[in-house]
Amino acid sequence: MELSRYLARYSLNLQYEDLPEEVVSFTKLCILDYFGSAIAGSDKKPVQIISNLVKDMGGFEQAKLFTGGKSSVLNAALVNGSASHMMELDDIHKGSIIHAATVVIPAALAIAEWRQLSGKELITAVVVGYEVCFRIGEAVSPSHYYYWHNTATCGTFGAAAATGKLLGLTEDQAVDALGNAGSQAAGLWEFIVDGAMTKQLHTAKASMNGTMAALLAQKSFTGPKKILEGNRGFFNAMSEEHDVSRITENLGQEFKILENSFKVHASCRHTHHAIDLLIDIFKEHQPVLEEIESVEVNSYQVALTITDDADPQTEYAAKFSLQFCSALALLKGRASLEDFGEEELWDKDIRALMEKVNVHVDPAIDESYPRKWGATVTVLLKNGEKIYKQTDFPKGDPENAVTTKELLEKFIGMATIMPLQQRQALAESLMNLESIENISDLMKTL
Template sequence: MSVSKEFARYVTGLAYGNMPAEVASFAKICILDWLGSALAGADKPPIQMMAQVVHELGGEKQATLLTGGRSSVTQAALVNGAASHIVELDDIHKASIIHAGTVVIPAALAIAEWKQKSGRELIEAVVAGYEVCYRIGEAVSPSHYYFWHNTATCGTFGAAVAASKLLGLCEEKIVHALGSAGTQAAGLWEFIEDGAMSKQLHPGKAAMNGILAALLADRGFTGASRILEGDRGFVRAMSQEADPERMTEGLGTTYKIMENSFKIHASCRHTHHAIDLVVEMVSRYGIAWRDVEKIRVQTYQVALTITDNPEPASVYAAKFSLQYCVALALVKGSAGLSDFTEEALHDPDIRELMRRVEVSVDPDIHARYPGKWEAAVELVLADGTTMQQHAEYPKGDPENPVTHKEIVRKFRAMAADQPQDKIDHFLDVIGRLEQVPDVTMLFAQMKGR
């Protein structure tokens, strides 16, 4: 049996009624967290550019755009997926290195709204999408991650699965949907070199392509039946050290969504371990940044490959600068959504402190990645005092979890520019999603935005 066939059998068999209550509740938290990120990102210039293109292209008014108005399901997934990725507060899975929410949820929501599906059906689709894309990401990581943005590539499969589940596709058609998803999977890291806007395009296009793959399969359009493990398939083409067996090992007995991590800092996840340590040290010891002579950060190689940038030229680039994030956390005591500003980017205190930050790879920490996203921070003070701390798991990992109250508080902060009644409406509908007969209720207050 092909991997795609095994995934298809899993997807058709997954049912809300057989799902542990904690899994369904966790899926609702993921949806709420995604929506907060999407609302916070909807007004950002790159997202507005994409929304303008979507309006120019036109399309059936099938699903809600969080930027305003409605469009086709594919274009809604494109814009909403992109919006949820730009403020760098979206969820993440360590082992697969995927921000599943930015791809799976906008695809699932668009189809669910269009087809007037229930909250339970939406939860099923989200759980299935997370499961499949995380398993594929685990199989090809970490080597895949050097060139390819896992959220974009592996996420395409998750979006296709979520859409297929909501469309009620049979096993054979889901296999074809996965085939068409895999042949569209793309997303290169080269954008990081000059801070291009491609990072937002990646999840949006992956969500869009996943829906397209499912819709085509529904019409009888065929795709490669062994797109994942085939001789010229996804795994062989896009990973140097793959472990294909991880894709289906224990399939149907686990709920990968429960391994999800949530972000509390508005920056690349590879900076969070160091930010956590700095914030904790500032709080515990009352350290003033002017008293710090040197900051040494040791972590794994991928963190430096993505975030070793001592001179970020934009607010967005600063979110991918370990030096900047550490300096910001030391000066401000936090690195939240409101901390990353043009004023802070050019703050002479932060810029001065950045020059005191040294980053390097620790071989032992590197060896434990991606199972653990670790860092060690050493502060050397002007009086010669040295302070050291180490973190195995950033705040928000399952091993270092955030509470439901913290997620709600984070959502309110991300949605702060929305009317209070709209915020309360979102919290109410998602909080009782398993009882909602029609997902269109979620966007009842978006009309005319």
């Protein structure tokens, strides 16, 4: 059987009643976290540019835009997929290196609102979307990740699977949807060199393209049946090595959404291990710049490939600078949304400490990636004291989990463009999503 058919059959057969309570509760947290990120990112410049383009082009008012107003389902997936990736606080899965919420949930939301589907149907579709994109991401990671942004490429499959589920595709149609999703999978890392806005376009198009693939399949538009394993398919074209077994291993016997991680710092996830450790050192010692001789950060190669930037020139670039994030965490004891502004970017003490931050690859840590996203830090003080910390799992990983209370507080803190009472009401609705009969009623609260 083709791998796409395995995934399609699983996706279409899964029912809400098959989901354990733990999965339902966790999925609602993923959706809550998505809403917080999307609301927080909705008024930022890259998102507004995409939104303004959509409004210029027009579209039937089928689904709500987080930037205001309504547009077509495809346009809603595009805009809302960009908004939720803007703040670098959206969820992440270690094994596949995918931010699933920002591509799967806006696609599923747009279809669910348009078709006036229920909260239970939305929850089931999100579980399906996460499962599909995580498995494909695991199959090609980590080699795929060097050139390709997994969230954009593998996420396209997840968006297609989730929307195909909501559209009630046949098995053959779902295979076609995955085939055409794979043919649209794209997203190169080159944008990171100059801090371009492209990262938001990655998630926007992944969400939109996956949705388009499912809608086309519903109209009998065919796609390649072996888009994953075919000779000129996704695996061979876009990864140096891949593990086909990851697609079917325990499929239907486990729920990969439970492996998902939540972010508590407003920067690239590959900086979070060091941030966690250096915040701990700040709390315990509160060292000042004049006392610090050097800071050594050891991690895995991908962390350095993405975040080794000793001189970030923009606020966004600072989120992808391990040196900046390390200095910020050690001097300020935090790395929140408010800590990545112009003032912090050019703070003299942070800049001075960045010159003392040295980053290296540790072979043992690198070997365990992506199962573990670990790091060690050593802060050497001028009095000769060495402070050492180590972690395998940044805060927010299942092995170092955040609580429901912490995620609710994160949502309230991110959705500040809404009045507090409205934020609290929306959070309550999302935490009781299974009781909502019509998703369009939920979206009216935005």
